[in-house]
Amino acid sequence: xxxxxxxxxxxxxxxKKRLSRHMHSNWWxxxxxxxxxxxxxxxIDFLGTKEYFIAKTLTTxxxxxxxxxxxxxxKNYNYWRDHTNETREYQKKVFRIILKENGLI
Amino acid sequence: xxxxxxxxxxxxxxxxxxxxxxxxxxKKLHNVPLCYFKDGIVWVFLDLRIQRQVVDLIHHxxxxxxxxxxxxxxxxxxxxxxxxxxIPLHCFRCYADSKFYKSIKKIDFDFIENLVNFTKEFxxxxxxxxxxxxxxKEVGKKWYDYWSKKDIWDYSEEIREEFRTLWREIQIxxxx
Numbered sequence: 001x002x003x004x005x006x007x008x009x010x011x012x013x014x015x016k017k018r019l020s021r022h023m024h025s026n027w028w029x030x031x032x033x034x035x036x037x038x039x040x041x042x043x044i045d046f047l048g049t050k051e052y053f054i055a056k057t058l059t060t061x062x063x064x065x066x067x068x069x070x071x072x073x074x075k076n077y078n079y080w081r082d083h084t085n086e087t088r089e090y091q092k093k094v095f096r097i098i099l100k101e102n103g104l105i
Numbered sequence: 106x107x108x109x110x111x112x113x114x115x116x117x118x119x120x121x122x123x124x125x126x127x128x129x130x131x132k133k134l135h136n137v138p139l140c141y142f143k144d145g146i147v148w149v150f151l152d153l154r155i156q157r158q159v160v161d162l163i164h165h166x167x168x169x170x171x172x173x174x175x176x177x178x179x180x181x182x183x184x185x186x187x188x189x190x191x192i193p194l195h196c197f198r199c200y201a202d203s204k205f206y207k208s209i210k211k212i213d214f215d216f217i218e219n220l221v222n223f224t225k226e227f228x229x230x231x232x233x234x235x236x237x238x239x240x241x242k243e244v245g246k247k248w249y250d251y252w253s254k255k256d257i258w259d260y261s262e263e264i265r266e267e268f269r270t271l272w273r274e275i276q277i278x279x280x281x
Contacts, residue, residue, distance in 0.1 A: 044133075044137060
């Protein structure tokens with residue numbers, strides 16, 4: 001499994017790709033979060049707005065992508081999960097068991 | 106002045122904070138300008154897009170005893186004309202933002218005192234009052250929800266109460 005820095009880097013690319021759909025597509029002036037109007041909206045203008053947070057989410061409300069974890073070996077298995085040592089889900093379970101044994105939960 | 110000193114000590118190792126020719130930047134998708142130095146004053150872009158970083162910067166500048174004022178983030182664009190009357194309106198709007206308001210209270214920074222000092226140096230209290238009335242009207246705006254049969258406000262109760270007595274605070278700061 002890749003590290004956190006790699007996941008953040010990949011996530012940024014995905015967000016940029018999704019936000020590029022909104023750019024230059026407004027018939028009216030786009031209002032920033034600073035409440036200033038921009039005629040041709042650039043990528044930075046979407047920061048802090050609804051469009052940015054929708055682009056940032058990893059999951060959707062649709063049934064087939066509800067359990068999707070994007071940067072994981074499980075990303076393509078929505079129902080039958082892969083519980084090997086490599087996955088984050090399995091590691092979290094083991095970590096919880098260790099915490100319970102030591103009385104930390 | 107060395108612009109690296111404007112970056113908070115905690116963030117100096119962070120690659121997202123950088124220094125350009127005249128500006129300090131923070132990278133969030135692109136490099137967003139944070140502040141610049143001119144004539145012995147640090148001008149901070151009061152940008153709600155990168156709220157947390159702006160608050161960090163304010164906290165750092167306050168501790169390092171540097172003179173600083175706020176500007177509108179539009180003026181980071183060299184194509185935009187610098188209009189000083191736009192700044193108080195933007196400052197009041199940011200102060201009405203609940204997240205920004207809470208984070209400023211957390212670091213015990215007197216935002217109003219800074220704004221009053223700015224108006225004394227660069228603009229008038231008449232323009233400040235005009236801008237204050239515009240934002241006060243926005244904050245106090247309410248609408249009636251016929252389903253729940255209640256009045257609903259866009260802004261929280263804490264901010265509405267703050268704006269009721271804000272002009273008095275400004276006048277007190279002016280006298281002091």
